[in-house]
Amino acid sequence: MSTPNPHPDNFDWTAAEADVAEVVDLDAARTRRAGAESATHFEVALDETPTRGGMPVDAPPVGPSGRRPIVPANWSTWPNIRHSLKQAAELTAYRAGFHALRSPWYALLASFWAVVGLFRLIGRQLTWWWVTEQYGLRQAAADANDPQMWLKLHREVKATRAWRAVVLVAELLAVAIGGPVLYAAAPLWAFALVVAGAVILLAHLGRPEDRRIITPATVAGRFRRVNPDIILRAYYAAGLGHPDKPHQQISFGSTMARDASGTGSQVSIDLPYGKTFDDAVKARGAVASGLDVAVSQVFITRDPSSHRRHVLWVADRDPLAQGAGRTPLLRCKPTDIWQPAPFGLDERGNKVAVDLMWNSILIGAQPRQGKTFAARALALYAALDPYVKLTVLDGGGKPDWRKFSLVADRYAFGLAMTRDGDPAEIALEALREIKADVQDRYERLSKLPVDICPEGKLTREIARDPQYRMPVRLVVLDEFQEYFDLGDISKEIASLLVYLVKVAPAAGVGFVDATQRPSGVGGGQVATQFISFRDNHQVRFSLRTGSWNVSDLVLGAGANSEGYDSSSLLPSYKGVGILRGASDATPTVRTYLADADDAEKILIAARKLREEAGTLSGMAAGEDVAREIRDVLADVRSVIEHGETGAQWDEIATRLAARLPEAYADVTAESISAQVRSFGVRSVDVKRAGKALKGAKADDIDAAIGRRKAA
Template identity: 30%
Template structure:
């Protein structure tokens, strides 16, 4: 009877039960291919090849060695006194050790035990062995002592004639070694006896440093215990694998872990405090992150020192060098002390934090990088009035500092001008793309286009600090929010960059459209998950990206989203006001040499109202309607038809706020509309418009 295969009669493409599918046997070629495609471990540890990591480590090692050398050199007499004081005890211990060795003292308890048990046979056997050992050891001791004594006598005895008389008689002799060498021998002998006689509870040498935290070496078993202790993450019998051994990685350890099936790195990141407790490390030393190979892999980096207290290298552009807005600007360092850069071009940035956690400092670091690019035009509005960005005033095309109505209005007018500039640049890019497509691939500003002054496509960086004071302003807030949103959405491709910082990321102070369209988000310490997600994006808190874990001592440390493929942690460079002044003075000289200083920096008045004139546009709407009044809702609709790129999305309330910002307050108008119905709605009359507007050209 012929056996029938399990898959007989089955179509070739018909699915088979999993338990009936035979896995093909792996050949030697398959194994070679797997190794060829596998990730190769570095031949030299990464920190040795990375200058940013290598230099701080070597600098610390040299400084530590110099401190230890000076510390112990000063206490050398004290150490010698301790050795001298313990030398007699050491001599007695040495004599006792020699006597015990010769007399076979280690077997004495065995002989006593035989006596207690009245075991004559065993005692006699032990006694014979003891006598043989003593005899052999005594002979060896004498054989060793004779040459040692002869050598000492030869070194100390007078063997060389120092003075010889006229008759050949030797008048004096000197020993083989000089007086200094003799004292060296004595010191060495006393030191050796002092070490032998030392007190185990009182160290001879004082510690030069006292470590704040002596953490044990990180091992795989320690990591596994900590992971299994996380509440609600790893089941009791779940399998945890370590595809690579735990290794040193910069100033810390890297453990790559394959988590149990169904557990993600985000689950562990959300329990970072509990993980730090399990590892017995400070919270600032423990940084879990997703691994590179699959969704269940965790890269756990554990530092030797808390990130908040670790020594950070100086700002790399402090004394020399320039920057490029089209490349990465230096921002700070990560947990491994490696540099972190931020590329602002084609991005907009949002920075948020509690008061006093380094928000303005983070903005200042980015601003200084832009300042050292002579082609970048800076528009700086510090809406707190503290002058934290005052060093940039000598470079800025427009500048304002304060939270008063006049400064807020100036910022609004600048946003109008920037919105009009975005529209101009769009037209310029369209012309260039039509004439020479290769000059602007994807219809975006490039470095080559930015370098050409005739095109006016240089980068424009707008810095808005404490932006909540602008967006929550009763009169100017809504229009400013709309302008900012338009700039964020449209200006990105045309070299216009908006960097905003806020300490109050709520719906009124930070409109959702603005926060959700920022490509780069930087969150320093915040208090709750709402603020965390408002800055970093929805779902970040649940994914374990939590700026709420930072404490007061973590000033300057932030989560960065949009800088790399995955969220990262970085500490911004610590730049004081004096440092910022020095950098800006150097940046001003570079701009003077390049002829790039404009506007406020050279004392020139900047015309901010370059955008459409709302009052004149209202005049045009009234002319088109053929009336001397208009309701706010109708005005908003007609304005959107007149200039959709400027007024699209305006409501009656937006129109009222914008008119109030220009000195015209809407009022209730009880009028009959085009449909014949009489209504009492808010609106404006022609007589309310300023005289200059009424006499203006309304035909356009």
């Protein structure tokens, strides 16, 4: 835990140590009262008070024997020695350049303060000569009416002044005579050295304590010491226990130690019986206050062995304030979708990767928090695998996805009409094609020999062998809520998306879906399907949201009760979010950065890889992808039997699904009714088995077909 300290040498460490000593004394008093009531840290000696420059805790021994190595690790081998020397040389060169540039200013300041120091030195010498410190004694003798003591002091001060006057005259003669002699006889370098030393000495005397002449080239961190006693203070202040009440003491399940990354301190905490992990999560802010650090430096992790036990990790600095850096995909090397995609760094600086195979990934956040960048980072990884078939559908129409036209088999940007056609129709047809492909895959996989497909699942060998026609596919939808709010066409799109997100991942078709409105759209069946689509994602990534309720919609129900709330992330954290479901842990991830220029460079390289592998297809290859536009009126008319005057909507939907499943497998009475009525066909009562329900008359459908032909 540190804060930038521009003047580390002027920090009042004495006052800081006094503050800590006061806390230690308070804890010591509690220790004496607690006695042997509980097996807590109170029964052992308190940690020593912090020292200047001290880390939160001492570094633990390296080996299990408790022995530190005789030769430090950074000097133990020749590569380590070279690295250490290189670091030292770089730091020395940096400091030399920093101070060399500022040396004229240093000289000017030193000269100014040297003049001030000269007058201060003269003043101090005169004060020393006059023996002003004895004035108080003589005044006290006069006040006590003690003439003998006064005369004695007066004689002593006269003798002292005479002796000190001789010393001052000698000093003056030495300067007056020695200076010209040194100037005339000594080498120039010796004279310059003496003058420089005098200027430095006088400048030191003249400079105020809070005014530095030489600015530090590097700024040292100032760490707030965290030891078990301060942790106890924080937990008791947060109301998670009481030091004086039986069975209400906090205890430790492990020793306080630095974590492996060297960026913080961690310890296992056992709460009193009756207190739970949820209580600790809710008190996280109070614990941070008790530790005197920012809440973003405190992380509480569940311990699976007990609901009252958890691991507390306190970072030295805010681990989320620093970006993760540029994406490693900028190497533009081929990737493998069967391996996890690099995503970013967690709060401890560990690399975080996400499996795209067999998963569907939901990304949600407020606008301008890095949602699209996070989704695009995963899509770029898939793009660099030339054997992955990409479908990119952006309901928002932002520029972020346009360059994916270089590699995507199908793409649609926005909702406005383009040269490629209606984006909504393109999206619908793409989803229809993917559904048909998924159904075909399952059928063909079930027929493959066991030696080729041992578990009836897609394998890397099958996916990369063109004879099987089953490449891994990735569907990317940004601002997917827009596809649920397009009127009648949304009903089929919603139905297809729900089907695919449930069924397609197991067939090697992954999803990366992003939205800024995870709460849903409108009402009715489409709204229900939106919720079903949103809730069927296995992996969730939530950047900053407006409230814990929205955070739970993205991360999944119960995330807040487990301590995961993306609304607590600071607005300044761009590209930072909570990743849930990708592994047993739920880290807070700083995603790698790939801006528009980076993405373009990666996609150009990805297109070359696909051209070399012969896998560039679809719209990226310039193909005019056929889009099957169904004649709804003709299809409905075809399912009204000869001799029937009409049919009810339920009957029409059932017959269409049975006879034309490739186009109407998920059609409902409401959706087909809306589509037919849009052509001017009335919805009227149709009797069947003595029961009248809404439907369509054959004559009305024929009239609508006739009007369309006449037009």
